[in-house]
Amino acid sequence: MQYLSFTPNRWLRLMVGAMLILGVLTSTFAADDTPEAFIKRLSGDVIDAIKTDKSLAAGDINKIIVLVDQKVMPSVNFLRMTASAVGPSWRQATPEQQKRLQEEFKTLLVRTYSGALSQFNDQTILIKPVRAAPDDKEVVVRTEVRGKGDPIQLDYRVEKAADAPAGWRIYNLNVMGVWLVDNYRSQFAQEINAKGVDGLIASLADRNKSNAAKPQGK
């Protein structure tokens, strides 16, 4: 009897549950892009911005940093990038140290990436077909920057992320065969072995300070 009297209630709960699931699913599908489309739009946005704004095209590094922060960073899993570069010591670091590491590493990378972007002028980006199953959670998207001279290989590792603007986030970058995050591992480990996590944070902060002090936009 009790069972029967609760039926409408149960049904309602089921309905609400189903609707919620459906809602989540549709919103995921709406945000879901193929990884190629994601990279294509992202690099297209950045290149268009550089081509239309004269001060960006002239290599104004501070403006480029703002652009990268707004357009690129929401689609980057920076926590994962930092953790992966720091390696096994990441789990021993305190939350405060992890936060500082992310901030300093981000400043360093955004500046380097912006410096590379400031060299950009009449190149085009060619996106190669992705070889992956449709349900792969992690995919490599290969692209080529074509301009004068030999083409430059530029690949991205992307992961599925329902909460990201396009359903994907970048977590590693490959320039001419060199994976960026991997390339920081041994010098970070070396620094941590010698001076601890705080030593690494201090070295990164020093590097950022001396970079910021340098004259820009030659």
Add this chain to the structure above:
Amino acid sequence: MKRQLSHIALAASLLLVGCASAPTANPKDPWEPMNRSVARFNDKVDDNVLKPVATGYRNVVPDLIQTGVRNVFNNLSDMWSTVNNLLQLKPINTAESLGRVVVNTVFGIYGIFDVATYLKLERHPEDFGQTLGYWGVPNGPYLVLPLFGPSTLRDGASLPVDFAVSPTQYISDIPTRNEVFVLRLVSKRAELLKSGNMLEEASIDKYSFTRDAYLQYRRSQIYDGNPPDEEDSNDDPSANPAANPAPAK
């Protein structure tokens, strides 16, 4: 006689062990102390000689001539790439490289104009070190060469082969041959000027950053830009293993 030999072998192995054993040595870079001093020497040479000369070259020589010079040297290395593509049994790349050399030498006037690129014939640069790598010869230890910079035992040992077959070796007048060599170096350095101090600015230890980049770069070249994953390049230490069990692969 036999005992003498074994003494020599023992002494030699002790010497090697002595060289190799810094306590925290990177297994890929057992000669790090020596490499670091050579890298410092190279940086000094670059700061004081090569970079100023390359900057002057970039600023004074007309762009058209700079491009011509670069094209001629690229054409020369395409010849050697053709041979190395053949040695790696890559028929399409061999044909394309050969096509480039023929087209550029004939229609591009000894390679001054890069006609082949307009015809969509792409470059496939291969050197002898890559050929050895392709056939499974390991890198060996990282090695910084004076003036030439980052290398490995394998690549360093194959450099003389690359040099010996270079057509510029057959210039009989030695001062001219040396001038051509310097011009090639300056032209190469001038190309790199626009990347500025990127390596310095992006790293906290330029030496190990350069080393790791070089080793990754060569590995990628040997696999033609498509190397298999190294064991842990995909891991994600930020993920909490308890809350987020790794998907079965």
